Structures are given as C-alpha cells and as structure tokens.
Amino acid sequence: MKKVQNSKLNGMLWIELEGERIIGPGRVELLKHIQECGSIRQAAMQMGMSYRKAWDLIEHMNSKLDKPVVVSIRGGKGGGKASVTDKGLAIIDQFNTFYDLFRNFLNDNTKLIRL
C-alpha cells in the first residue's frame, strides 16, 4: 500500500430534522443567492434551478423550522421581493461552520490514504 498522489477523501454533509434533510450545501447556496438578489426567482435562475423547485425547498425549511428562513412579499413591479431572515442567516453561518470543519476533516485524512 502506498500513498497515491491523486487520491482524495471526499463526501457530503447535511443536517436532518426528524429524519429529513433540512439543510445542505444546495439550500445554503440558494439562501445566499436570495440574500444577494432579493428574489427567489432570480436566485433559482442563477442556480439553474426551476422556480418551483426553489420555492419547494424554501417552503420545506419554513414549514419544518419554528421560524421561517425566508420571507417574501408577492407581486409589485418586477415580481415579489424575498429576504433571508435572521434565522436563515444564523443557519447559513452554522452550516458553513460545520462544512469548514468537514473540509478540514477531509483534507487531514486525505493525507493518510494508502491505496
């Protein structure tokens, strides 16, 4: 068994609530885009995701958590506005913290792979 330079430990990370995935990299990215552009529709477009899919992901988080992660005002010129709540921002921070630790875990252990 020898160190193989082009080997890598890799993985995925998410938070479950009552056995369902509630927060993961895709949802956090969606929240960040909504925060930046103030629109679920634009955020979905930026991610190459349908508006319906984005709306369902937001609605799933909003319905499962005790407070919403995104609030939106429908209609008006140029469509509705959406904003990420303090709860949503705290969840982004929390997941990023876990993900940074996970990235360190993967990098540290990648050095130990012997194939």
Add this chain to the structure above:
Amino acid sequence: MKKVQNSKLNGMLWIELEGERIIGPGRVELLKHIQECGSIRQAAMQMGMSYRKAWDLIEHMNSKLDKPVVVSIRGGKGGGKASVTDKGLAIIDQFNTFYDLFRNFLNDNTKLIRL
C-alpha cells in the same frame, strides 16, 4: 435558536482516485460479503444487487488500483469462487477507520446543532 432533540448532522464519505469514486460504504459492504461467502454472485444477492453491477464495481476497483481487491476462479461445481485479497482487506480496514472517525465527527457536531 435552540437545541432541537431530533436534529442530526449526517453525511456520506468516499475515497476518490483520479476524480472517480473508488471506495465507499457500498463497495466495502460488497467486499465484506464476498469475503464471507466466497462468491460475487451470492454477495450481490445478499445486497439485492445484480451480479453484473457487483462485477462492474469489483472490476472498476481492480482496474484502477495497482493490485486487485478480489480474485476469482471461474466455473467448477456451483459456479466460480471469489476471494478478497490482502489489498482488498487492507482497503476495508482503512475505509472503516475513516468511517469511524467520520461517525465521531457527525455525532460530536450533532450536539452543537441549534435550529
């Protein structure tokens, strides 16, 4: 933000070689079954996997690594026999070690989730 009892950090882990997944929980489970029953066909059945799929997974590992993880002798009464090589056993051990560390990482950080 409060501690939610039924929340959990969860994830997946695998080893990549040249950008391709080469070792993960499913392949390690397949190797363990082959080790126990001495047959790729039986191991595949035990996992509810087609023989072709199991064979492809083994063949992928054997072709990408410098030594095979499984050797097999075709034919004979009751079909061919297969056995996991020392290299295959070492890879099972290595992945289990990484996975135990990963499980600890998930459990430790699950305690820190605040939703």
